[in-house]
Amino acid sequence: MDGPSLDHEARGKQPGPHVEKRLNAAFVRKAPPGRHTDGGGLYLQVDHSGARRWLLRIVVRGKRRDFGLGSASLVSLAEAREKAYEYRKLARTGGNPVVRERAVEGKATTFAELARTVHERKFKERANNGKHIAQWINTLETYAFPLIGNLSVEDIHQDDLEQVLDPIWTTKPETARRVLQRMKTVFDHACGRGLRTKGNPATGMRSLMRDQRADTKHFSAVPYMEISDLVLDVDQSNDVGALALLFATLTAMRSGPIRAACWSEFDSGLQAWTIPAEKMKTRKEFTVPLSMPARSVLLRAQKHRTKASDLVFPSPSRPAKMISDATMRKLLQSKHPGATVHGMRTSFRTWAAEIVRADHDVAELCLAHKVGSRVAQIYNQAELLDHRLMLMEKWGLWAYGDLEPFSNGNDVEAIIRGRWMESA
Structure with a gap:
């Protein structure tokens, strides 16, 4: 009795291959989420993340067992069928494919697939900590996956990890340490499951890397994981300094234009803020799309509007003058010693790259940075205005700790558009 017969008999079905259900290579590449049968107990399992792997269900010594045959990106349909045949043949003669499975699974499992598996298991019962859950996998997707994501966990060496860490080891030391720790966790899992025979390549990596900057006691930027705590705290006050700091955070603009902002620079619906060229570092007029929290x-x-000036954030003691550059800084540093208002722009930019993985040009334009040629700069500012607004709306959600739209596979942009309609 061959393997397919065992499987069909276990299900109470007639023996023999179900040829009409056999897969083809094109379907394997494009198959939707779910489990798709190839017959004889061989299945293609497609996760909602897009990861796809081979699964073989056969009877071994009287018990039904499932065997992973590797990632479909590394193991072809023909190879999966060949492996399935070998396993069925081994089971039919009384052998145990488990012994052979561990020897090949590490070769057939990519780092990205195992990282996602570890992420899912690690946080399965901790859904209440949404920000950390998202950050854990996003840092690996941003920094590790482009270089080692498609490599098998068995074949990755320390020099591969060094390529991941080297570009950010001194420029983003805290992020680099987190990436290293998370890669180590993935490889610990690989070693524990027997998917690696060479030990954990991340062990001892810190001692092999060059020294990081020593001045890490004070941070000029508030970590984006702590932004919502700061914003919700400052939001309790309606003082001019608190409102200016909130507006600076939500728009990611420099403190100069914030302090000098005038009501005449805003459209009637407070949808956009057009900053005159003389107030911009680039000496070019710049339009800032305003998110709902910024509005x-x-x-x-508006309660601070005065006849003395058109300033949005006038000095409480001298309404004809803008607030001093120390007003926001002192308030910020009372909450986060060492942080700077300019550092809030860094917080936004890091969040945009690591959490929502925003388009580079969109994120840079949100900061009024130059991108591309002179012609491209003019074109992008006009064409990417809607994209910039959407990114700033997402930042507003994050800043106020409104993370529900980011969870459970929600379409964040659709939720934001729905809120726009409700507020219209």
Whole structure:
């Protein structure tokens, strides 16, 4: 009795291959999420993340067993069928494919697939900590997956990890340490499951890397994981300095244009803020699309409007003058010693890259940075305005700790558009 017969008999079905259900290479590449049978107990398992792997279900010594035959990106349909045949043949003669499975699974499992598996298991019961859950896998997707994501976990060496870490080891030391720790966790899992025979390549990596900067006691930027705590704290006050700091955070603009902002620079619906060229570092007029949270701050700031000036954030003691450059800084540093208002731009930019993986040009334009040629700069500012607004709306959600739209596979942009319609 061959392997397919064992499987069909276990299901109470007639023996013999179901040829009409056999897969083909094109379907393997494009198959939707779910489990798709090839017959004889061989299945293609497609996760919602897009990861796809081979699964063989056969009877071994009287018990039904499932065997992973590797990633479909590394193991072809023909190879999966060949492996399935070998396993069925081994089981039919009384052998145990488990012994052979561990020897080949590490070769057939990519780092990206195992990382996602570890991520899912690690946080399965910790859904209440959404920010950390998202950050854990996103840092690996941003920094590790492009270089080692498609390599098998068995074949990765320390020099591969060094290529991941070297570009950010001194420029983003905290991020680099987190990436290293998370890669180590993935390889610990690989070693524990017997998927690696060479030990954990991340062990001892810190001692092999060059020294990082020693001045890490004070951070100029508030870590984006702590932004919502800061914003919700500052948001309790309607003082001019607090509102200015909130507006600076939500728009990611420099403190100069914030302090000098005038009501005449905003359109009637507070949808956009057009900053005159003389107030910009680039000496070019710049339009800032305003998110719903940013507009809310402006509405609260209207109580400070005075006949003495058109300033949005006037000095409480001298309304004809803008607030000093120390006003926001002192408030910020009372919450986060060592942090700077300019550092809030860094917080935004890091978040945009690591959490939502925003388009580079969109994120840079949100900061009023130059991108591409002179012609491209003019074109991009006009064409990417809607994209910039959407990114700033996402930042507003994050800043206020409104993370529900980011969870459970939600379409964040659709939720934001729905809220726009509700507020219209």
